[in-house]
Amino acid sequence: xxxxxxxxxxxxxxxxxxxxxxxxxxxxxxxxxxxxxxxxxxxxxxxxxxxxxxxxxxxxxxxxxxxxxxxxxxxxxxxxxxxxxxxxxxxxxxxxxxxxxxxxxxxxxxxxx
Amino acid sequence: xxxxxxxxxxxxxxxxxxxxxxxxxxxxxxxxxxxxxxxxxxxxxxxxxxxxxxxxxxxxxxxxxxxxxxxxxxxxxxxxxxxxxxxxxxxxxxxxxxxxxxxxxxxxxxxxx
Numbered sequence: 001x002x003x004x005x006x007x008x009x010x011x012x013x014x015x016x017x018x019x020x021x022x023x024x025x026x027x028x029x030x031x032x033x034x035x036x037x038x039x040x041x042x043x044x045x046x047x048x049x050x051x052x053x054x055x056x057x058x059x060x061x062x063x064x065x066x067x068x069x070x071x072x073x074x075x076x077x078x079x080x081x082x083x084x085x086x087x088x089x090x091x092x093x094x095x096x097x098x099x100x101x102x103x104x105x106x107x108x109x110x111x112x113x
Numbered sequence: 114x115x116x117x118x119x120x121x122x123x124x125x126x127x128x129x130x131x132x133x134x135x136x137x138x139x140x141x142x143x144x145x146x147x148x149x150x151x152x153x154x155x156x157x158x159x160x161x162x163x164x165x166x167x168x169x170x171x172x173x174x175x176x177x178x179x180x181x182x183x184x185x186x187x188x189x190x191x192x193x194x195x196x197x198x199x200x201x202x203x204x205x206x207x208x209x210x211x212x213x214x215x216x217x218x219x220x221x222x223x224x225x226x
Contacts, residue, residue, distance in 0.1 A: 093211075103156040
């Protein structure tokens with residue numbers, strides 16, 4: 001069964017204290033791995049898409065990496081406005097137009113000033 | 114702003130009732146996805162439509178149904194509502210449906226009393 005597990009469930013950081021969030025996955029044929037940020041009561045906001053092991057993407061203080069079994073979201077020198085829940089999702093399968101995402105339960109990040 | 118719109122933002126109704134949630138995808142996107150987010154389950158895929166046709170189905174209850182119209186907007190119908198149906202319902206869209214980034218709308222918060 002396709003599965004996504006995120007750790008830790010919650011993370012508290014001081015402003016400027018860098019850290020990493022983990023997303024491990026089991027999937028039959030990875031078509032893509034996606035990171036989203038979600039603020040309370042809002043829709044998930046797209047951050048990154050990764051397609052193959054070894055791929056890395058960066059955006060401001062965030063950097064996402066992908067291996068064959070897991071992905072990391074590195075946060076460098078976080079600020080209070082980075083506080084949110086970070087969601088990891090995978091898309092499984094081979095070809096075709098089926099595209100449902102399988103989500104992890106998220107990591108709730110709090111950054112204190 | 115992702116470009117995906119959803120109405121209404123909030124919906125309060127009683128058990129046994131029926132409601133309709135509406136979604137307009139980003140301009141040019143052919144696929145629409147519906148997800149349910151509850152506190153204990155996280156984001157769960159319900160159903161996908163591609164250019165008017167059903168493409169993939171998740172753990173969608175028989176009381177729930179959806180359709181995508183010729184103008185590509187989609188509606189999710191929830192009937193015989195139960196207390197446990199209270200959740201956030203998100204719509205997402207992508208260009209085709211396989212391996213691409215999905216962009217999420219702001220969601221509809223449903224409260225069943």
